[in-house]
Amino acid sequence: MRLGRPFPPRIFPTRGWSHRTPKNRDPASKRRHMLPKHLRRLEAESIEIMRDVVAEFKKPVMLYSIGKDSSVMLHIAIKAFYPAKLPFPLLHVDTTWKFREMISFRDATARRLGLDLIVHVNKEGLARGINPIDSGSALHTQVMKTDALKQALDLHGFDAAFGGARRDEEKSRAKERILSFRSAGHVWDPRNQRPELWSLFNTRIRQGETMRVFAMSNWTELEVWEYIMIEKIPVVPLYFAEQRPIVRRNGVMIMVDDQRLPLNGDETPEMRMIRFRTLGCYPLSGAIESEATTIEDIVAEMQTTTVSERQGRLIDTDDAASMEKKKREGYF
Numbered sequence: 001m002r003l004g005r006p007f008p009p010r011i012f013p014t015r016g017w018s019h020r021t022p023k024n025r026d027p028a029s030k031r032r033h034m035l036p037k038h039l040r041r042l043e044a045e046s047i048e049i050m051r052d053v054v055a056e057f058k059k060p061v062m063l064y065s066i067g068k069d070s071s072v073m074l075h076i077a078i079k080a081f082y083p084a085k086l087p088f089p090l091l092h093v094d095t096t097w098k099f100r101e102m103i104s105f106r107d108a109t110a111r112r113l114g115l116d117l118i119v120h121v122n123k124e125g126l127a128r129g130i131n132p133i134d135s136g137s138a139l140h141t142q143v144m145k146t147d148a149l150k151q152a153l154d155l156h157g158f159d160a161a162f163g164g165a166r167r168d169e170e171k172s173r174a175k176e177r178i179l180s181f182r183s184a185g186h187v188w189d190p191r192n193q194r195p196e197l198w199s200l201f202n203t204r205i206r207q208g209e210t211m212r213v214f215a216m217s218n219w220t221e222l223e224v225w226e227y228i229m230i231e232k233i234p235v236v237p238l239y240f241a242e243q244r245p246i247v248r249r250n251g252v253m254i255m256v257d258d259q260r261l262p263l264n265g266d267e268t269p270e271m272r273m274i275r276f277r278t279l280g281c282y283p284l285s286g287a288i289e290s291e292a293t294t295i296e297d298i299v300a301e302m303q304t305t306t307v308s309e310r311q312g313r314l315i316d317t318d319d320a321a322s323m324e325k326k327k328r329e330g331y332f
Contacts, residue, residue, distance in 0.1 A: 039227050042219055045199075046073070047080040049178060049215040050162065054087050056203040057160040057211070061153075064090040064117070066102045067279045068235050069164030071109075072224055073216055075233050077162070078113070089116040091152055091161070095144040096121060097132055097281035099257050105236045118156070122148035132283045133262060140281070146331040150186045153210065160211045168220045169309065172324035178217050184208035188327050221277075221309050222302040229295040238276045239298065241290040245269040252286035277309040 035043065053060055062077060064070050077086055092106060110117040122130075125143035132140040153161060167174045175190045179201045182188055185208075194202045205211060216224075228235060246253040247267045254261070256269045261283055263269070274287035275298075292298045 035227070035230055039223060039230070042216075042223060043076060043079075043227070045218065046076045046215040048199075049201075049213065050077055050080045052201060053160050053162070053179075053203070053211075053213050053215075054081075059156070059158050060088045060160040060162065060213070061091045061118075061156070061158040062086070062088055062162040063149075063164070064092045064106070065164065065279075066092065066098070066106045066236060067164070068224055068228065068239060069166065069216060069219075071233050071235050072219075072227055073162065073164040074109075074113075075231060076215070086115070088162075089118050091118045091120065091156075091158075093145055093148045093152060094119050094121045095132075095140070095148070095281050096126065097140075097144075097260075097283065099236075099238055099255075099279060099282045099285075101238050102236055102279060105234075109234070118152070120148055120152035120155075122151060131260075132281050133260070137284050140284075141326065141331070142329070146326060146329055149331070153186065158210070159205065160213055162213045162215060164216055165214050166219050166221070166224075167217050172327055173214075175324075176212075176214055176217065178214055179203065180212040180214060181205075182210045182212060186210065187329070188212075190324070190328075222299070225295065225299050225302055229299055236279060238279060240294070241273050241275040241292050241297075243271045244274050244287070246272050246274060246287060253289070255282060255285075255287055257282040 062073065064074065074090070081087055090110075094103075106117075109115070122144050125147065128143070129135075130140055130143045135143075152158075165173050165176065167176070172190075175193075177193045177196050179194070179196065180188065181193055183192070196202075203211070219227075227233070245256045247256060247261075247263065247269055248254075253272065253274060255274070256263075272287075272289060273291060275290045275292060276285060276287055279285055290301065292301045
């Protein structure tokens with residue numbers, strides 16, 4: 001059994017559409033049968049979770065961060081409900097500090113797929129001038145991400161929110177259930193989560209309570225990239241190595257994405273061959289030096305790396321147990 005997977009394959013069957021859908025009616029069927037067994041099992045598991053949630057909840061939504069995991073999650077959701085359109089909208093919480101290429105990719109994806117995309121900005125935080133430079137990463141994340149997400153969920157009355165988080169990303173995310181219960185106010189208590197034996201989920205909630213749904217919990221970063229490679233899923237170009245302008249701060253390479261990043265007196269942007277393993281607000285996202293210019297290169301790189309993909313995310317190092325603290329307060 002692989003680390004982070006609660007059930008061995010023999011009792012976590014690939015039941016569902018992959019055995020019922022006629023091959024000649026699904027345009028993705030050829031690629032699906034090219035998938036190795038472990039990816040077919042993961043895909044079928046994610047599809048089954050998505051269909052269960054749509055059947056059980058009144059108003060689900062899919063959180064769309066524009067990253068690689070979101071791209072895979074969206075691709076699987078389209079398969080899950082094909083040929084119908086997605087039975088839920090996508091929600092992007094825009095901090096206004098994402099990489100420009102991320103926003104371009106988001107809008108192009110929404111147009112290409114005809115998505116029902118909701119973009120929510122915490123206007124109160126924007127009016128207060130909250131930003132990652134002057135306000136610091138902790139306050140910026142709290143106001144423009146956590147508070148904004150809670151605002152959007154409450155505003156639209158969503159009772160279940162799909163997210164692309166995986167257990168292998170970070171230790172507090174490893175504590176999450178697949179259906180992660182949130183009490184009123186979107187509070188997460190890791191000691192108050194429901195057992196999930198044999199992939200049976202308790203979907204009952206009361207007024208004001210919600211669920212975060214992590215249908216890709218059992219995937220790893222390497223498996224995500226293998227799936228992207230085989231399924232030919234478009235991703236933000238920032239994942240591929242390219243000469244880009246960066247400055248070095250506290251051992252982290254920060255890309256100078258626009259004129260809003262103030263330069264210290266001793267800083268001059270230098271061009272380096274870099275890419276990103278994880279994407280967020282650009283002043284808080286560290287790049288890595290890499291020569292991986294194709295998905296095949298990235299998969300090969302993932303097979304030898306020994307460090308976490310989130311090593312460059314500055315919001316993870318605000319203080320001790322910061323991610324778990326943020327999640328308890330309602331962070332994604």
